[in-house]
Amino acid sequence: MANPIAYPLYEEIYLKHVTVRRILDVIILFLQLSLLIYRFFNLNSQGFTWLLAFLCELWFTIDWILTLCTIWTPIDYKTHPDHLIKQVAELPAVDMFVTTADPVLEPPIITVNTVLSLLAVDYPADKLACYVSDDGCSPITFYSLVEASKFAQLWVPFCKKYNVQLRAPFRYFSVKSTSSSYESLEFQQEWRKMKDEYEKLCQKMEEAHKLVPSDLSADYEAFKDIKSKNHPSIIKVIWENKKGFAEGALPHLIYISREKRPNLSHHYKAGAMNALTRISGLMTNAPYTLNVDCDMYANNPKTVLHAMCLMLGLKQNERNCAFVQFPQMFYDELKDDPFGNQMVVGFEVIGRGMGGIQGPAYAGTCCFHTRRVIYGSSPSHPDINGKLRNEVLEQQFGCSKEFTESVTKTLYGLEQKTFCHGSVLSSIEAAYKVSGCNYELNTGWGNKVGWFYGSATEDVLTGMRIHARGWKSAFCMPDPPAFMGCSPSGGPEFMIQRKRWSTGLLEILFSKHSPIYVALTSKLQFRQSLAYTWILNWAVRCIPELCYAVLPVYCLITNTSFLPKVNEAAAMVPMALFLIKHLEKLVNSLRVGLSVRACWNNLRMKKINAASSQLFGVLGVILKLLGLSETVFEVTQKDQITSNDEGNSTKADAGEFTFSDSPIFVPPTTLLLLQLTALIMAFLGLQPPAHGGHGAGLLEIMCSMWVVLCFWPFLKGLFGKGKQGIPFLTILKAAGLALIFLHLSMRVSMV
Numbered sequence: 001m002a003n004p005i006a007y008p009l010y011e012e013i014y015l016k017h018v019t020v021r022r023i024l025d026v027i028i029l030f031l032q033l034s035l036l037i038y039r040f041f042n043l044n045s046q047g048f049t050w051l052l053a054f055l056c057e058l059w060f061t062i063d064w065i066l067t068l069c070t071i072w073t074p075i076d077y078k079t080h081p082d083h084l085i086k087q088v089a090e091l092p093a094v095d096m097f098v099t100t101a102d103p104v105l106e107p108p109i110i111t112v113n114t115v116l117s118l119l120a121v122d123y124p125a126d127k128l129a130c131y132v133s134d135d136g137c138s139p140i141t142f143y144s145l146v147e148a149s150k151f152a153q154l155w156v157p158f159c160k161k162y163n164v165q166l167r168a169p170f171r172y173f174s175v176k177s178t179s180s181s182y183e184s185l186e187f188q189q190e191w192r193k194m195k196d197e198y199e200k201l202c203q204k205m206e207e208a209h210k211l212v213p214s215d216l217s218a219d220y221e222a223f224k225d226i227k228s229k230n231h232p233s234i235i236k237v238i239w240e241n242k243k244g245f246a247e248g249a250l251p252h253l254i255y256i257s258r259e260k261r262p263n264l265s266h267h268y269k270a271g272a273m274n275a276l277t278r279i280s281g282l283m284t285n286a287p288y289t290l291n292v293d294c295d296m297y298a299n300n301p302k303t304v305l306h307a308m309c310l311m312l313g314l315k316q317n318e319r320n321c322a323f324v325q326f327p328q329m330f331y332d333e334l335k336d337d338p339f340g341n342q343m344v345v346g347f348e349v350i351g352r353g354m355g356g357i358q359g360p361a362y363a364g365t366c367c368f369h370t371r372r373v374i375y376g377s378s379p380s381h382p383d384i385n386g387k388l389r390n391e392v393l394e395q396q397f398g399c400s401k402e403f404t405e406s407v408t409k410t411l412y413g414l415e416q417k418t419f420c421h422g423s424v425l426s427s428i429e430a431a432y433k434v435s436g437c438n439y440e441l442n443t444g445w446g447n448k449v450g451w452f453y454g455s456a457t458e459d460v461l462t463g464m465r466i467h468a469r470g471w472k473s474a475f476c477m478p479d480p481p482a483f484m485g486c487s488p489s490g491g492p493e494f495m496i497q498r499k500r501w502s503t504g505l506l507e508i509l510f511s512k513h514s515p516i517y518v519a520l521t522s523k524l525q526f527r528q529s530l531a532y533t534w535i536l537n538w539a540v541r542c543i544p545e546l547c548y549a550v551l552p553v554y555c556l557i558t559n560t561s562f563l564p565k566v567n568e569a570a571a572m573v574p575m576a577l578f579l580i581k582h583l584e585k586l587v588n589s590l591r592v593g594l595s596v597r598a599c600w601n602n603l604r605m606k607k608i609n610a611a612s613s614q615l616f617g618v619l620g621v622i623l624k625l626l627g628l629s630e631t632v633f634e635v636t637q638k639d640q641i642t643s644n645d646e647g648n649s650t651k652a653d654a655g656e657f658t659f660s661d662s663p664i665f666v667p668p669t670t671l672l673l674l675q676l677t678a679l680i681m682a683f684l685g686l687q688p689p690a691h692g693g694h695g696a697g698l699l700e701i702m703c704s705m706w707v708v709l710c711f712w713p714f715l716k717g718l719f720g721k722g723k724q725g726i727p728f729l730t731i732l733k734a735a736g737l738a739l740i741f742l743h744l745s746m747r748v749s750m751v
């Protein structure tokens with residue numbers, strides 16, 4: 001082995017921008033504390049609006065302190081894939097998991113592209129295997145993958161021969177339609193051929209729904225008369241790598257649809273991940289796994305190498321790295337991120353920030369895991385209880401002898417180094433057994449080993465349990481980005497996704513996995529637990545945010561105040577706070593390359609989110625805690641591929657906020673109507689006389705106008721037509737609620 005010092009696999013980078021940001025952050029904290037103190041000493045002389053404002057600001061301050069704990073010491077890594085080959089005699093094997101759940105919401109063409117990009121990564125083919133879990137149990141998805149594996153025989157060698165950088169064909173052919181002049185004639189011919197072949201593949205997939213049912217030949221027989229929520233397991237080896245690492249060899253490709261029965265919970269994605277873990281453990285048992293959602297294609301052919309640089313490099317330095325998380329990034333992004341769904345700042349700031357503590361949280365996709373960590377081992381013990389007796393193994397991992405044997409190998413580091421021919425097919429029978437829906441009953445799956453159950457955001461929970469055993473994780477942002485996926489555009493889909501996140505995160509906060517408690521009882525570092533608390537609190541923020549947004553309305557219509565008068569010296573504090581807070585957001589956005597407009601859009605969407613999806617998420621959790629409902633995982637709609645040859649989005653209403661009759665749009669509409677009423681009353685002088693000279697002033701008016709600006713898409717929606725207009729019934733409900741609020745406010749202020 002070469003000298004590791006001469007060829008470092010990674011370097012830790014000091015982030016220069018940190019000092020400026022820290023100065024701003026401390027100023028904000030100072031101003032927030034000043035405001036709190038000022039309020040506190042004036043509580044007696046003011047009405048209940050001051051008390052409410054005080055409580056909200058107290059929350060904002062605590063939230064800010066948690067933010068600072070999370071982002072104070074960011075770390076970045078630079079990885080050197082070229083050093084990996086020089087330093088490591090043999091690369092470790094990696095099992096790659098792709099999950100899909102619904103052929104309509106997640107069109108197979110998307111899954112196919114992700115799979116093709118994974119099959120084509122720069123890594124020895126005999127050390128990779130690709131498993132696709134299909135919770136939709138769709139013959140069309142299966143058929144698409146079979147056809148894709150035929151296309152892959154041409155596509156993968158083509159990518160490697162010409163060192164193509166973008167190996168998801170739909171992106172490759174849409175982003176780069178013309179070949180530059182210096183490219184050889186041979187290339188141009190092959191490029192044409194490849195494009196034709198890809199178009200044929202797309203054609204076949206489009207026609208698949210006509211073909212497949214009538215043609216349920218031997219291979220498709222398993223899909224005959226099945227229901228997606230009630231069927232036995234289907235496992236198909238679509239492609240087996242018989243060539244090893246020879247040129248033109250392709251990794252194994254395996255299709256899995258685990259057994260489902262209507263009366264048994266299948267635990268959504270977490271359940272799928274656990275089935276994938278077990279089946280791959282029998283078939284290839286790689287020491288590392290990668291998991292991506294069906295829409296997250298590998299955008300950088302060296303992604304696996306980058307991940308291994310950190311996995312192996314950190315291991316050499318005895319830093320117990322359990323997983324390497326890449327940021328989720330999105331393709332076809334609209335100009336200036338109108339829906340604030342690119343999450344660029346969030347991922348960068350939180351990922352690198354937590355990277356400086358115990359490591360980033362697990363984000364559910366774009367993540368490489370160490371298999372033995374998934375099996376519950378801790379950095380100091382290879383196994384869970386210190387002893388690996390057979391009964392213990394069975395209790396934890398279920399009663400498949402083949403599987404517990406493979407677990408033992410993994411925990412003692414005896415995994416297969418390369419995948420030999422034959423291992424995949426020979427373990428099919430055992431694989432059927434471990435994919436059955438009764439297999440997990442009375443085992444540790446979902447609560448001690450594998451992906452954890454009990455939250456719609458299984459990812460954060462699973463990651464936190466790993467950190468709680470004392471493991472670290474690492475965040476990696478190579479250039480070009482490792483993975484790209486699609487994000488729901490504005491409107492209903494986006495709201496549903498954010499609502500699920502809100503519920504899922506809160507479910508963890510109110511469970512026995514609450515981070516502060518976990519920190520006290522395990523090896524979760526204290527600052528890491530604060531970072532998790534901050535993440536899990538994401539949706540609770542909507543309550544103080546909403547109160548704060550309603551305060552100016554109340555003050556304007558009852559002619560009271562919750563802020564000092566503009567001519568008082570104290571007014572400087574909230575005004576400075578407002579300005580510097582937004583300056584800090586702007587600095588952060590500009591630094592990661594966003595425009596001013598994008599920064600504004602992000603900010604605005606945060607407010608809209610708070611009033612809609614987060615609020616509903618909180619209500620959902622309350623209902624669950626009361627035992628009145630169960631949370632479900634509603635799969636996000638993945639848009640059909642929309643870019644044309646220039647890579648521009650062609651969707652008709654791209655960039656426009658869309659509405660539906662979902663009740664989720666009622667609260668933001670109510671809030672907007674309230675602000676408008678309050679402003680009209682203030683401008684027309686319809687307010688009652690102020691008590692004791694504490695009437696509403698300019699600052700209250702400005703606050704209210706600010707909220708209207710933030711909810712501008714809703715203001716447009718009031719007058720919009722079709723999907724871009726708020727449905728009349730929603731407006732009616734919102735108006736009803738607004739009237740009730742106005743009436744109650746008047747009553748309260750009279751008392």
Ligand SMILES: O=c1ccn([C@@H]2O[C@H](COP(=O)(O)OP(=O)(O)O[C@H]3O[C@H](CO)[C@@H](O)[C@H](O)[C@H]3O)[C@@H](O)[C@H]2O)c(=O)[nH]1
Pocket residue numbers: 099100101102106133135267268269272292293294295363364365456457458459497500501504633634635636637
């Ligand atoms: O019963 C299910 C439901 C979902 N999925 C898969 O889970 C993934 C994520 O679903 P999606 O609807 O795209 O949710 P997002 O909100 O976009 O997902 C983010 O948030 C989830 C937690 O809420 C994480 O699991 C994801 O990895 C993360 O990308 C997709 O591949 C689905 O096919 C399943 O396999 N089985």
Ligand SMILES: [Mn+2]
Pocket residue numbers: 293295486636
């Ligand atoms: Mn998704």
